[in-house]
Amino acid sequence: MTLAATTDDEELVVPIANESDLNHARMVARETCKLVAIRGYQAQKVVTTVSELARNIARYAQTGRVRFRVDTSDEMIVVIAEDSGPGISNLDEILAGQYRSRTGLGRGLLGSRDLADVFDIQTSPAGTIVKIAFRYGQRKSWTTSTT
Amino acid sequence: MDDINYVTCIPLWDCLLVPLHGDVSDTHADELVTEVLERIQRDECFGVLVDLSGVWTLDSHLCATLARLSLAAKMMGAKTVLSGMKPEIAMTLEAMGIELRGIETVATLEDALGSMGITRVRRSRHDDDDLVMRSLLGGSNESDSGAKR
Ligand SMILES: Nc1ncnc2c1ncn2[C@@H]1O[C@H](COP(=O)(O)OP(=O)(O)O)[C@@H](O)[C@H]1O
Numbered sequence A: 001m002t003l004a005a006t007t008d009d010e011e012l013v014v015p016i017a018n019e020s021d022l023n024h025a026r027m028v029a030r031e032t033c034k035l036v037a038i039r040g041y042q043a044q045k046v047v048t049t050v051s052e053l054a055r056n057i058a059r060y061a062q063t064g065r066v067r068f069r070v071d072t073s074d075e076m077i078v079v080i081a082e083d084s085g086p087g088i089s090n091l092d093e094i095l096a097g098q099y100r101s102r103t104g105l106g107r108g109l110l111g112s113r114d115l116a117d118v119f120d121i122q123t124s125p126a127g128t129i130v131k132i133a134f135r136y137g138q139r140k141s142w143t144t145s146t147t
Numbered sequence B: 001m002d003d004i005n006y007v008t009c010i011p012l013w014d015c016l017l018v019p020l021h022g023d024v025s026d027t028h029a030d031e032l033v034t035e036v037l038e039r040i041q042r043d044e045c046f047g048v049l050v051d052l053s054g055v056w057t058l059d060s061h062l063c064a065t066l067a068r069l070s071l072a073a074k075m076m077g078a079k080t081v082l083s084g085m086k087p088e089i090a091m092t093l094e095a096m097g098i099e100l101r102g103i104e105t106v107a108t109l110e111d112a113l114g115s116m117g118i119t120r121v122r123r124s125r126h127d128d129d130d131l132v133m134r135s136l137l138g139g140s141n142e143s144d145s146g147a148k149r
């Protein structure tokens, strides 16, 4: 399989129109992790977050896209999920953990915020942009072996 | 892309073994629910063993689908047990605050079988030797089926 996405500079863009596009988004997320040699829990966090954000676009905004970029100077995987859907009017309630979803488990946004090293969301009636980033550089931990 | 994602349901006595693998699409997950519920009814299964060893990613939607499957199966009299979740997946779900409420989750397929009341009984060496001796010493006609394992 190829990373069939529109390449824009060093950015990979995966258009999201329906739930079958999620497989593609997750695949690009996995490939991006491979590119920076992270796996296990580190990679799982990236792929799961991408899956959550892409699903929200497919489900609540109909169309949008997920952009992937590797920031080599900060050693970060940067993911931007953006759409021109109706926006999230009760964002504060959701982020405060007081929202009860009828469509899902209601842990997509909160869970992504908890998994990512950087989480930023902007929403308006014109659409939603979620920006997340994951560090991939060698952490100062007792783990010594890297591949 | 979904061609390889057919649903596999393996009958195992009165249980169904359902191994999931790779990138489980929404379509695949929905097909799985339908197929498993149909099989429970048709084959009168009492247990559903969903093995997640080969699953790459579990997001909140797939968790919700598995919970839905488990609940529906329960209403049909079958118990669902999940096994083989990779440590990194368990860690991710835990970090996201997702609980698989109401579904029994165990580490290995052996544990899942155990939870269904299926355990391995190993015939002792001694019994095996007896069988071999008996077949050698010419209980000829019955020995074939007797020593089979
Ligand atoms: N991109 C989006 N556009 C519009 N609404 C959204 C978007 N993403 C999330 N939402 C709203 O925010 C709520 C919470 O989303 P999430 O945390 O992913 O939980 P869930 O999808 O399980 O409901 C959703 O129920 C939906 O109403």
Ligand SMILES: [Mg+2]
Residues within 6 Å of the ligand: A052, A055, A056, A104, A107, A108, A109
């Ligand atoms: Mg969601």
